[in-house]
Amino acid sequence: MAGKPKLYYFDGRGKMESIRWLLAAAGVEFEEEFLETREQYEKLLQGGSLLFQQVPMVEIDGMKMVQTRAILSYIAAKYNLYGKDLKERALIDMYVGGTDDLMGFILIFPFLSAEDKEKQHAVIVQKATSRYFPAYEKVLKDHGQDFLVGNSFSWADIHLLEAILMVEEKKSDVLLGFPQLQVPYTNNTLMAGNVINDISKSVVCR
Numbered sequence: 001m002a003g004k005p006k007l008y009y010f011d012g013r014g015k016m017e018s019i020r021w022l023l024a025a026a027g028v029e030f031e032e033e034f035l036e037t038r039e040q041y042e043k044l045l046q047g048g049s050l051l052f053q054q055v056p057m058v059e060i061d062g063m064k065m066v067q068t069r070a071i072l073s074y075i076a077a078k079y080n081l082y083g084k085d086l087k088e089r090a091l092i093d094m095y096v097g098g099t100d101d102l103m104g105f106i107l108i109f110p111f112l113s114a115e116d117k118e119k120q121h122a123v124i125v126q127k128a129t130s131r132y133f134p135a136y137e138k139v140l141k142d143h144g145q146d147f148l149v150g151n152s153f154s155w156a157d158i159h160l161l162e163a164i165l166m167v168e169e170k171k172s173d174v175l176l177g178f179p180q181l182q183v184p185y186t187n188n189t190l191m192a193g194n195v196i197n198d199i200s201k202s203v204v205c206r
């Protein structure tokens, strides 16, 4: 039997966080090595483990995978969270792409000055409430199902839930105008996956 996947990254959310969420939601236990010293990073580099000299890197099923998107797609497909056919997969890719774009506005936050943080705060809430959340709200309302794609729990739901919680950290009542995204959507999503614990790290890497 294959061992647990091993994640190599900093002790922060950054690009690894969605991988942690996806594994946790799939009910997969994993190990982590946090890169805290230059030597750890150099060792991975010298060992040829980082194809593009970058992390995230995940050891899984005998592979040393890099590139966040490739890692996520592999995990989603492996654990049946990637739709039942090409069209569902395309929809999941579209929805994940949207949440990625929204998360992009948040990931730069820690690198901004106090003044720019205030501006970015407004941008995040504005983008979430005028572009991204209305899109997911409409999808759920139009098909009337509990999950975004194919009436079953998928990577798209997990990624959206992660994005919702990120935006709620900036504005806790941000879902007020989005009844479809509130309970039961968020509850169903959490219940369909294993409730996600211990992935709230605070440092963010761009």
Ligand SMILES: N[C@@H](CCC(=O)N[C@@H](CS)C(=O)NCC(=O)O)C(=O)O
Pocket (backbone or CB within 6 Å): 014, 015, 053, 054, 055, 056, 066, 067, 068, 069, 205, 206
């Ligand atoms: N496209 C890559 C980008 C990875 C990336 O930018 N990683 C950063 C850390 S968050 C890194 O390793 N930076 C070191 C470098 O680029 O030399 C992915 O999505 O995995």
